[in-house]
Amino acid sequence: MIHTNRLWMLLPTMLILISVSISISIPSKKRLDVIQESGILTVATRMNGVGCYLHQDQPAGLECDLLQAYANVLGLKIDFQKAASINEVLTMVRNGKVDIAASDLTHTSSREKNLVFSSTLFETREVIVQRTKPALINFEELRGKVLTIHTDSAYLEEITTFAKSKNIPLRFPTNPDNSLAITITPASSKISVLELIDAVSTGEIDFTIADEHIVNGSNGYNQNLDTSFVFGVNRRIAFALDKNSDSSLLNSLNNWLEGDEAQSIIKSHLTRLRFRKESGRDLYVPPKGSLSPWDNLFKRFETEPFDWVWLAAQSSAESNFKSDAVSRAGAQGLMQLMPETAKEMGVIDSFNPAQNIKGGVKYTVKQYERWRHLPVQDAMAFTFASYNAGAGHVLDAQRLAKQAGENPNQWFSTNRSKGVEDYIVLLQKADFYNNPIVRYGYCRGAETRLYVRKIFTQEKKYRTRLRSINTSKKSPQNAEQSLLVTH
Numbered sequence: 001m002i003h004t005n006r007l008w009m010l011l012p013t014m015l016i017l018i019s020v021s022i023s024i025s026i027p028s029k030k031r032l033d034v035i036q037e038s039g040i041l042t043v044a045t046r047m048n049g050v051g052c053y054l055h056q057d058q059p060a061g062l063e064c065d066l067l068q069a070y071a072n073v074l075g076l077k078i079d080f081q082k083a084a085s086i087n088e089v090l091t092m093v094r095n096g097k098v099d100i101a102a103s104d105l106t107h108t109s110s111r112e113k114n115l116v117f118s119s120t121l122f123e124t125r126e127v128i129v130q131r132t133k134p135a136l137i138n139f140e141e142l143r144g145k146v147l148t149i150h151t152d153s154a155y156l157e158e159i160t161t162f163a164k165s166k167n168i169p170l171r172f173p174t175n176p177d178n179s180l181a182i183t184i185t186p187a188s189s190k191i192s193v194l195e196l197i198d199a200v201s202t203g204e205i206d207f208t209i210a211d212e213h214i215v216n217g218s219n220g221y222n223q224n225l226d227t228s229f230v231f232g233v234n235r236r237i238a239f240a241l242d243k244n245s246d247s248s249l250l251n252s253l254n255n256w257l258e259g260d261e262a263q264s265i266i267k268s269h270l271t272r273l274r275f276r277k278e279s280g281r282d283l284y285v286p287p288k289g290s291l292s293p294w295d296n297l298f299k300r301f302e303t304e305p306f307d308w309v310w311l312a313a314q315s316s317a318e319s320n321f322k323s324d325a326v327s328r329a330g331a332q333g334l335m336q337l338m339p340e341t342a343k344e345m346g347v348i349d350s351f352n353p354a355q356n357i358k359g360g361v362k363y364t365v366k367q368y369e370r371w372r373h374l375p376v377q378d379a380m381a382f383t384f385a386s387y388n389a390g391a392g393h394v395l396d397a398q399r400l401a402k403q404a405g406e407n408p409n410q411w412f413s414t415n416r417s418k419g420v421e422d423y424i425v426l427l428q429k430a431d432f433y434n435n436p437i438v439r440y441g442y443c444r445g446a447e448t449r450l451y452v453r454k455i456f457t458q459e460k461k462y463r464t465r466l467r468s469i470n471t472s473k474k475s476p477q478n479a480e481q482s483l484l485v486t487h
Helices: 002-025 031-038 062-074 086-094 154-165 193-202 248-257 260-273 295-301 308-319 339-344 353-371 376-389 391-403 420-428 445-486
Strands: 040-045 053-055 058-060 077-082 100-106 115-117 122-131 146-149 182-186 208-211 230-242
Touching: 031 040, 031 248, 040 062, 040 086, 058 062, 058 339, 062 077, 062 100, 062 248, 062 260, 086 100, 086 115, 086 230, 122 154, 122 193, 146 154, 146 193, 146 208, 154 182, 154 208, 154 230, 193 208, 193 420, 230 248, 248 260, 295 308, 295 353, 308 353, 308 376, 308 445, 339 353, 353 376, 376 391, 376 420, 376 445, 391 420, 391 445, 420 445
Parallel strands: 040 077, 040 100, 146 182
Antiparallel strands: 053 058, 100 230, 115 230, 122 208, 122 230
């Protein structure tokens, strides 16, 4: 009886040992295997217009393009999850909620305590952002000037080190006045770097600091900005992964990043950053008796309610009728189709005028289906806005308008009320694109508002020009008939 009791007492221990033995003999699944079984690669990003954002409802930016291509190679769908800050992005990857953090991250030793970084995507440097006229030539000319930056960023450390090397003092708002010092004005943490860059462009502030690739990127670039003054050490930009996870995903990602496809994507993006002016933006003079060189193609592909004159106006706003135009974001051809959008619309060669216009019209009509229930003018305005920015951003602007008590179905602003065009502009500001009701993040909304207005203005000008052309064509014939009657 005692022997039996002892066996029962030992039974739990024996079961534990058996279960441990089984668990040791069956290896746990690697992170990459789990991801491939789920069919989804999850990515945390701020969708803040840098590195990863949405354009024409497609992921855009170097980081988004790289990860989309990597997911395609693995046969995976990709889920981009928006976070409001870098800290939130890093927390999401550390907690295992996402597989990869993609947020224009600098590879630093302090971050290596909790994260592991991928191979370096590229290196960047800080630049002084100023207007081209009048632009300072050397660092010493910043004496007595005001520099607006985020004082909780690496920019402050860089400018402090550099100023010290030049024996130039820095003055903060709490310090005594010093005409020989550079005054540092702290920027609100709610204001993004892109907002500071825009503030320099518009003259709201005179100087700020930004990474070279940000100010020269598709959302930071402004023709009236000078970024020739570079300082600071090169910094590495990379993806981040959970340090406590196995290395299967990291090894796979690094192998791909070092391959030809990834390097081609990186090279393409960095090449576009070196352009000081987008192609296809010079003043266009139409041929005599026409609106553009492509009138016949616009007439061939016109679709109600977008007759060929509307299409000409749209192409004018997109590319200025340059069939080889390439934007800093990578949009191509006469109708500026993003590669993924072109593929979706059946376009094989975006630089073929006929294919590009046909694909652009198809995409325009697709956008129109969402808005056709609205009055014609608003329906067309919302369509063009969706074409330019993507319907997701337009829907976000509608939500902001509704939240503010305005009509979410009215595009143009009037003296009595704000239209959605005013709210899409707010999506350039971090305080608004981080609003919980906003789903698609940053949008260069001022460009979208201007784009829609330009199309409507051009359409009216083209109608007037056509009437003039038609009148001039009839005049010689009328004069000839008058001459015959006289004789």
